[in-house]
Amino acid sequence: MSQPDSSHNNVFDRSVIPSYPHISLIPNIPDDSTLVQCWKYEYRRTAQQILSNIWLGPMSVTRNSLFLAESNIKKLICVTNFSVWSIMPQKLISGISHDGFPISSPHDLMNIFPQVNLLIDQAIQNEEPALIYCESGNEYGAAVIIAYLMERNNWDISMAFQFVHSRRFSITLTDAIGFQVQTYQSIYKARRDVFEAGSRNRMRRMRYEEEEEEEKNLTGEREGVAPFQDF
Template sequence: MQAAPSPNQQFTPDQLRDLIQGPGEEWTYEMRRQCQEILPGLLLGPLQASKDLNTLQSLGVTHIVCIRDAKEAFSVRPRFPEQFKYLVLDVQDSEEQNLIRLFPEANQFIEQAILQGGRVLVHCNGGISLSPSFVVMYVMQRLQITWEDALHMVQNRRYCISPNGGFLTQIKEYESIYKASLAVRSFPPQQSNANTRRKRADDSDDEESARVDDRKRQLVDDDDDAMEM
């Protein structure tokens, strides 16, 4: 099994192109019922893939993100809580559902699992719309690529994915969100410290000026008192 890329790992344009392009495997209908590895340590699939303990163990899965519509809770649920660590997200498979609000929890769970050397399966009922949308956002942010490239990368490994229109719109919106977050994190801390130092210096100058003004006023008052005597 490949080692998962570090969150700080940088890729050359050629490496990114190869990642996006995928292995070029021939896709068969039966593969819809299986899970596929999207990134080292990250797998995507349907409910059926989460129900086969032997397959999960053979793939080295340690963590599972179970994404379901609340009305599916009876069937789409953690099957092996003793063997795997689960994150369960109740998400409506509807174009109005806000995925961006729910994504940080899934992102943190996946990231921590991979950093610990684990392997994560992300699944929903069919592995077509709900779970792929979360995985596309994760891939986009992890590799710092466009939403189109992230979608193509996931689709080149699991050909049957098809996020609904509302999810696709949010995937596009998330590109600007994660890029803004990166820009904030890359803001030079020393510049911020310099601004703080300048502010402190300015405050000190203001305080000194105020003290000088107070002394001047005191001298003027003393002179006025002397002239009145």
């Protein structure tokens, strides 16, 4: 008896997986060698302060009530997979807001960067410490902070990566995540160029209208005065 053809079963088709260009990100090596010596493997399980009132860490830190209290954390910002977010309690501790951005793949990061940027701005401006976290604290969480630094400080991806890496040495960006971050830079720069071009056009139009109004006023004054008068 012939056996059924199972050649199409459990076959992993790599052709359907999108490939991304490799983005070379050089880790930051601080001039102060003591910073490198002080970093220990277990620190990846804790959170580090990246900016004023902005912390980055793994999901496990959200259960560390002592850290949350000592750091006066007022906001939790979660960027993780749908499957993980579905089992996360929406409010972990009373008095701490919890914003979640569940995504299905790195491609979805493009949609949440602007929203997370606004939350980071609010945390900094209102002096309300926020913890940004993902499962490991090294990929999605790091990516949104890097995207924020690039847009707000007009940095490239390497500079922003090195800034965050110098504070949390365990961060890493896969090619897929790095590609989304770099693509976002092209998008917000194009949006900024359009806005600035529109502002320049408005300024030119305003100057033209002002000059035209001045010309009308001068013309009216000349028309009201006779060129020759008899005395």
